[in-house]
Amino acid sequence: MPRTSTLAGITVLLAFLGWQRLEHTFLEERHQRQQAELEATRHELREMSRALGEQRAQLERLNREVARPRASAPELTLALTAGQPASSAGGEQAAPSAPPEKPAPPSEQEVVARLEEAVHGEPIDPQWSRQAEELARARLERTLTTSRLESVHCGATVCRLETSHPNQEALEQFREQVLMAPQPVLWNGAAYSSVQGDARAGTLVTVSYLAREGRPLPALEHP
Missing domain, CATH: 1.20.5 (Single alpha-helices involved in coiled-coils or other helix-helix interfaces)
Structure with missing residues (x-):
């Protein structure tokens, strides 16, 4: 047993x-x-x-x-249609005025120039600007892996962030982690970014402009 x-x-x-x-x-x-x-x-x-x-x-x-200037069309002479009365004997009816053309949207160079002027031209907010710069440095240095934060400058309502990327893959990763993140990495504000450099030369730089929460970016349309 x-x-x-x-x-x-x-x-x-x-x-x-x-x-x-x-x-x-x-x-x-x-x-x-x-x-x-x-x-x-x-x-x-x-x-x-x-x-x-x-x-x-x-x-x-x-x-x-x-945005490139368009060549002006030659002037057209409008003749009187058959049976349509003229305003005076031997006179011609004036051609209707054409509606004004819608202004072309600003180019990327114009947008960047206006944003640069805005961020460097506005005064510093003693309370918000320094806190925003410290927050941007801390969160981006914690979030970025292959990319690197080169500089950050905040005026009273707009911050300018410059980041460098060793290759195109690192740039795409930066877009996923920061620019297109489901939750804002910094704060919930209007943003615009511009990529500079050549990926083949390994000199990719992204300049991003982020508005203070509740404030718009400077107007980008033609006045």
């Missing part, structure tokens, strides 16, 4: 160990599948961000082309 009980106990123990091993294998396989799905999702997000960046660059090129 004691030997039978011992064998039964060993059998139960082996069965329990086998079940534990199967459960561990199942959990490990599920974890690997979840990691693979997460990596695939990250890859899709990077691709979407890259496509958005290309579309934005194309839109900026189109804006610059629209």
Whole structure:
């Protein structure tokens, strides 16, 4: 009897160990599948961000082309239609005035110039400006990985942030982590950013302008 009980106990123990091993294998396989799905999702997000960046660059090129001065059309003479009375004998009816053309949107260079003038031309707010600069440095240095914060300057209502990126992938990561983050990394304010440099030369720099919460960025339209 004691030997039978011992064998039964060993059998139960082996069965329990086998079940534990199967459960561990199942959990490990599920974890690997979840990691693979997460990596695939990250890859899709990077691709979407890259496509958005290309579309934005194309839109900026189109804006610059629209902003170029257009050649004026030759003047047209409007003749009287048959049977339409003239205002006076031998006279011609005056041509209706054409509606004014809608002004072209400002180019990226004009937008950046206005924002630079605004951020450097406005006075410093002794209470807000320094706190905003310290907050930007602390949060961006904690958030950024491959990119780097080069400088930050805050006026009374607008902050100018300059970041550098070693390559295009780092720039896309910066856009995901900061510019397109679900929750604002700094504060909830109107923003505009401009990419400078050549990715092939490794000199990518992003200059971002962020308005104080509750304040708009300076007007970017033609007056």
